Amino acid sequence: MKSFRQELQSALDERKRSALFRQRRTLFSPQGTEVILDGEHVTSFCSNDYLGLADHPDVVTAFHEGLDKFGAGSGASHLVSGHLVPHEALEQELAEFTYRSRALVFSSGYMANVGVLTTLLNNNDVVLEDRLNHASLLDGGLFSGARFKRFAHLDTADLEKKLSSLQDARRKLVVADGVFSMDGDIAPVPELIRVTNEHDGLLMIDDAHGIGVLGRNGGGTIAHWQEQGAHIDEDNLQILIGTFGKSFGASGAFVAGSEELIETLIQFCRPYIYTTAISPAQAEAIRTSLKIIQKDNWRRQYLAQLISRFRAHCDDLGLTTMASSTPIQAVVIGDVSKTVQASEQLMQEGVFVSAIRPPTVPAGTARLRVTFSALHTETQFQKLLDVFEKYAHSWGKES
Numbered sequence: 001m002k003s004f005r006q007e008l009q010s011a012l013d014e015r016k017r018s019a020l021f022r023q024r025r026t027l028f029s030p031q032g033t034e035v036i037l038d039g040e041h042v043t044s045f046c047s048n049d050y051l052g053l054a055d056h057p058d059v060v061t062a063f064h065e066g067l068d069k070f071g072a073g074s075g076a077s078h079l080v081s082g083h084l085v086p087h088e089a090l091e092q093e094l095a096e097f098t099y100r101s102r103a104l105v106f107s108s109g110y111m112a113n114v115g116v117l118t119t120l121l122n123n124n125d126v127v128l129e130d131r132l133n134h135a136s137l138l139d140g141g142l143f144s145g146a147r148f149k150r151f152a153h154l155d156t157a158d159l160e161k162k163l164s165s166l167q168d169a170r171r172k173l174v175v176a177d178g179v180f181s182m183d184g185d186i187a188p189v190p191e192l193i194r195v196t197n198e199h200d201g202l203l204m205i206d207d208a209h210g211i212g213v214l215g216r217n218g219g220g221t222i223a224h225w226q227e228q229g230a231h232i233d234e235d236n237l238q239i240l241i242g243t244f245g246k247s248f249g250a251s252g253a254f255v256a257g258s259e260e261l262i263e264t265l266i267q268f269c270r271p272y273i274y275t276t277a278i279s280p281a282q283a284e285a286i287r288t289s290l291k292i293i294q295k296d297n298w299r300r301q302y303l304a305q306l307i308s309r310f311r312a313h314c315d316d317l318g319l320t321t322m323a324s325s326t327p328i329q330a331v332v333i334g335d336v337s338k339t340v341q342a343s344e345q346l347m348q349e350g351v352f353v354s355a356i357r358p359p360t361v362p363a364g365t366a367r368l369r370v371t372f373s374a375l376h377t378e379t380q381f382q383k384l385l386d387v388f389e390k391y392a393h394s395w396g397k398e399s
Contacts, residue, residue: 019336020357030055031249033375037352043380045370046354050213050327051299052375053249053289062288066281074277078105079266082276086283091254093290097219098242100234100256104265105283107275109208109243112253114140115271116204116239117175119264121146124170128162128201130154130187132180135360137206141175153180156191163199171202178207178221179214182361182369184324186210186221189237190230197236204239211293212247213300213326218293234258248289252278299374303327306372306381313385317392327372330356332365333395339366342395349387 002010015021028036031054035044053059066086076082087105094103106112117140121127125146129137132153141148147169151159159174166172174196176187189205196203207220215223222232222240234240234257243253255265265272310329314321322330333339336357343355346368356369370384 019340033373033377033380035352040350042347042350042352043383044352045372045376045384046352047371047373048209048246049249049373050209050303050371051218051247051249051293051296052373053247053292056249056289056292058292059249059285059288063281063285066279066284070280070284072279072281074280076277077273077275078277079273084277084280084283086280086287087277090283090287090290093287094242094254094256097290097294098222098240098256100240101259102262103254103256104262104272105278106253106255106272107278108251109206109241109245109253110136110139111271111275112241112243112255113137113206114143115269116241116255116265117141117144117146117173118271119269120144120239121171121173123147125173126166126169126171127173127175128159129174130176130180132183132362133175133177134181134206134208137175137177146171146173154185154188156188156195159192160195160199163195163201166199172196172199173202173204175204175206178205178210179326179328181209181328182356182367183322183330184209184326184328185322186214186224186326189221189225189232193230193232193236202238203236204241205237206241208241208243208253209246209326209328211242213303216297216300218247218297218300234261244286244289247293248286250282250286250289252282252286296374302374303372306376309381310370310372310385313388317389318396319388319392322367329370329372331368331370331395333368334364334366336366338395339368342368342391345391345394346387349383349390351384351387 025037031049033044070084074082091103091105113136121144123145127141127146128149128151129141130153131150149162151162178187192203211220212218214220226232240256244250320332339355343353346353353368353370357366
């Protein structure tokens with residue numbers, strides 16, 4: 001009979017044999033487009049720091065000033081003594097930014113998603129989730145105890161069919177990413193609103209990868225659709241999630257919505273109530289990021305140029321990319337071993353691009369996840385194109 005440690009090792013060995021073993025890499029430099037990774041200098045195309053704010057001098061200065069004024073830690077949860085002036089100011093500014101009545105800051109996006117879903121749902125409810133939702137959304141739905149259903153990716157007809165069969169649920173909550181983290185495509189929010197409303201449901205959008213990137217002022221997926229004429233507010237999109245770990249260049253998350261929603265979370269959401277608040281210095285840094293996000297539209301315009309040129313280059317090379325107009329560009333190779341090899345080939349050339357494999361993505365869709373930053377220079381971008389051209393022939397099905 002195997003010991004506990006032997007059982008664990010067997011599972012680890014199997015993951016290695018399947019080319020699914022994950023390894024952490026250590027950065028010896030600030031986050032940026034040029035980093036020191038495990039002691040080697042590389043050009044990074046795999047960070048979620050889309051706007052290049054993680055090491056922005058104004059953001060760093062705000063963090064330092066926050067440290068000087070408020071110290072390193074919040075000292076407690078928000079409901080004990082950990083809710084400081086920077087937290088309150090940040091929440092007010094986020095509410096204004098998202099055109100919601102209120103906003104609530106969480107310590108991580110995972111906690112926000114799990115917290116919202118487990119607070120609002122129980123076994124009298126149904127949660128319907130896009131099949132490619134982020135793991136935190138799927139986990140939150142499962143943890144909630146509600147009946148859990150998944151609809152085909154971006155398929156509002158399938159969603160409508162599933163909603164039509166539900167008659168006895170107290171709440172019917174539809175949940176989707178705004179921008180999907182591994183494919184980079186954008187949720188059809190106006191159609192989700194229409195279908196959800198027709199069946200007396202509620203809608204929750206996690207816009208972790210959309211806020212800051214989409215919309216003229218960085219308002220995200222909601223702004224993207226509003227600028228095309230859609231009517232979206234807190235009465236037809238009741239729950240909006242955003243995170244600070246992507247375009248904001250920091251960490252943490254927020255929920256935005258009605259007065260009643262936010263107060264309910266403050267009173268009943270266990271992951272909010274029983275967690276130490278984020279550092280007040282970090283809140284000050286995030287407030288500065290929010291100002292830059294709204295002001296620097298050139299960052300989004302430049303990203304759009306890089307994305308368009310990269311997609312055209314991949315088409316010329318015969319590579320398969322997912323339908324995405326966002327900084328997340330998935331180059332699908334399919335075979336796990338070949339995808340890992342492709343990532344290693346890029347690394348040999350000094351280009352850091354992660355290989356994404358199951359179970360993060362569906363079987364048969366292993367991919368290189370290329371992400372762009374507003375700080376990528378023309379020289380760095382051309383380096384990526386040149387390396388892709390050098391190796392693309394070895395990534396095809398025929399090789």
